[in-house]
Amino acid sequence: MITDRLSKESLSRDGSTLKEAARYLKNPGIISIGGGLPTSEYFPFDELSIKVPSIGHFSEQQTHENGQVITAGKHDLVDGSSLFDITTAFNYGQGAGAPQLLRFVVEHTELIHHPPYADWHCTLSVGSTSALDMAFRMFCERGDYLMTEEYTFSSALDAARQMGLSLVGLDVDEQGIIPSSLDHLLSTWDAKVRGGRKPFLLYTVPSGQNPTGATQSLRRRKDLYKLAQRHDLYILEDEPYYFLQMAPYDHSSSAPSTPLQPSTRESFLSSLVPSLLSLDIDGRVMRLDSFSKVIAPGTRIGWVTASAQIADRYAKHADVSTQCPSGISQLVLYKLLDEHWGHAGYLDWLMHLRTEYTRRRDCILGACDDFLPTDVISWIVPAAGMFLWMRVDWERHPRAEEMSISELEERIFQAAVAKGTLVMKGSFFEAEPQKMDQSNGAKGQGMFFRATYAAAPSDMIREAVRRLGLALREEFALADQDVHVPNGSHVNGNGHGEPKA
Numbered sequence: 001m002i003t004d005r006l007s008k009e010s011l012s013r014d015g016s017t018l019k020e021a022a023r024y025l026k027n028p029g030i031i032s033i034g035g036g037l038p039t040s041e042y043f044p045f046d047e048l049s050i051k052v053p054s055i056g057h058f059s060e061q062q063t064h065e066n067g068q069v070i071t072a073g074k075h076d077l078v079d080g081s082s083l084f085d086i087t088t089a090f091n092y093g094q095g096a097g098a099p100q101l102l103r104f105v106v107e108h109t110e111l112i113h114h115p116p117y118a119d120w121h122c123t124l125s126v127g128s129t130s131a132l133d134m135a136f137r138m139f140c141e142r143g144d145y146l147m148t149e150e151y152t153f154s155s156a157l158d159a160a161r162q163m164g165l166s167l168v169g170l171d172v173d174e175q176g177i178i179p180s181s182l183d184h185l186l187s188t189w190d191a192k193v194r195g196g197r198k199p200f201l202l203y204t205v206p207s208g209q210n211p212t213g214a215t216q217s218l219r220r221r222k223d224l225y226k227l228a229q230r231h232d233l234y235i236l237e238d239e240p241y242y243f244l245q246m247a248p249y250d251h252s253s254s255a256p257s258t259p260l261q262p263s264t265r266e267s268f269l270s271s272l273v274p275s276l277l278s279l280d281i282d283g284r285v286m287r288l289d290s291f292s293k294v295i296a297p298g299t300r301i302g303w304v305t306a307s308a309q310i311a312d313r314y315a316k317h318a319d320v321s322t323q324c325p326s327g328i329s330q331l332v333l334y335k336l337l338d339e340h341w342g343h344a345g346y347l348d349w350l351m352h353l354r355t356e357y358t359r360r361r362d363c364i365l366g367a368c369d370d371f372l373p374t375d376v377i378s379w380i381v382p383a384a385g386m387f388l389w390m391r392v393d394w395e396r397h398p399r400a401e402e403m404s405i406s407e408l409e410e411r412i413f414q415a416a417v418a419k420g421t422l423v424m425k426g427s428f429f430e431a432e433p434q435k436m437d438q439s440n441g442a443k444g445q446g447m448f449f450r451a452t453y454a455a456a457p458s459d460m461i462r463e464a465v466r467r468l469g470l471a472l473r474e475e476f477a478l479a480d481q482d483v484h485v486p487n488g489s490h491v492n493g494n495g496h497g498e499p500k501a
């Protein structure tokens with residue numbers, strides 16, 4: 001029983017007393033002088049207009065020049081011109097979200113994942129960071145262990161640690177968690193030695209993992225799910241980058257590779273690796289989706305999908321904590337996604353986004369090929385997401401004998417900053433930093449840096465990578481090299497030469 005896994009805190013959540021009373025509002029003819037909902041008469045908004053892309057014309061410039069203005073009025077619901085309006089959206093709502101947006105999200109989830117059991121539910125969240133915090137509270141007691149990729153989203157690590165959880169990092173490769181590492185950990189768990197019960201909660205980011213960029217293949221997902229069944233695990237599937245899955249990178253091409261552009265929505269959908277939710281026959285997965293990476297982080301809206309019992313626990317918590325997701329955000333998303341684009345238009349937008357990110361991914365990889373000294377640095381070609389994970393061979397550093405691995409990591413990080421490039425230190429994302437401290441840089445221990453191709457424009461990405469190359473050459477005392485640039489010009493290791501856009 002999955003519910004046996006719930007924490008004492010979650011089991012004791014009864015939800016909101018006042019929201020319980022709100023169900024009487026459905027009684028025909030009832031006049032409420034009970035609830036503390038302010039009248040919308042005093043909401044200082046009459047109309048909300050947003051200018052958004054028309055379907056198929058998604059670029060910033062096209063939107064600026066020919067975007068469509070859509071408007072929500074104050075009383076559209078009563079007027080019969082819309083199912084959602086300012087009066088409803090801007091008042092208090094249910095923790096699970098407004099039914100109007102929730103319906104779109106449920107339909108989208110059905111369309112993409114077809115969860116294979118009957119009583120799955122979606123509940124809106126205020127983003128996946130908050131959903132994770134709530135999920136950890138739902139399943140863990142202080143002192144419990146949480147399993148994750150050995151490097152993962154640092155806010156998830158921070159949230160878990162600050163809640164008194166211990167973290168155990170699983171070995172990963174370019175396809176994420178290695179199933180034998182999970183199996184071995186669980187099969188050999190010694191509660192006395194570890195000082196905590198055998199873990200059952202697995203937090204994973206299956207596509208375009210942050211920070212490693214790893215994407216689990218279908219085989220890998222099936223193997224992990226089978227292990228979850230064997231060891232009776234519950235899985236938190238955190239998937240903000242799911243739709244940013246890309247075509248393989250073509251190293252041989254000097255021109256930017258043609259990004260994967262499925263000709264139809266059907267081929268787009270069938271090109272996506274199926275989610276863990278879509279394999280979940282037992283109801284042991286809570287999937288976390290977010291609009292942050294596919295619409296805008298400031299919407300602060302996402303949703304969780306889980307079995308009815310788990311979704312109910314989540315909503316009971318939301319009722320008394322987040323209260324409900326921002327009504328302003330919900331109305332804007334509803335107008336854009338449901339009324340303006342519809343499911344087909346939203347899929348077109350997602351296809352457009354992944355084409356854009358593929359171009360950016362190819363740009364950073366081209367720059368790495370051109371500018372980085374491959375005798376001391378290697379990287380994983382991302383198949384999804386926004387991140388490039390680079391491994392530095394610190395043992396070849398001239399001061400490797402006298403400095404610790406973390407001192408060297410800091411030194412290389414600062415050297416890149418001094419050249420004008422900011423990358424993230426791999427240690428920021430480590431589930432078990434104590435392991436690195438204890439081994440103090442044992443042979444074979446990895447040193448990593450994370451770069452993103454989401455933030456800067458293409459020419460700046462190339463320049464940033466060129467500067468990183470210079471910093472590494474200086475740090476590792478490598479001879480200046482002529483760096484071949486595919487358009488025929490050459491840039492030398494001192495950086496003289498034009499950065500290529």
Ligand code: PMP
Nearest residue numbers: 127128129153205210238290292
């Ligand atoms: N999960 C992962 C793996 C992320 O990388 C991020 C953003 N960096 C988030 C969650 C945050 O999502 P949200 O904005 O929905 O809180």
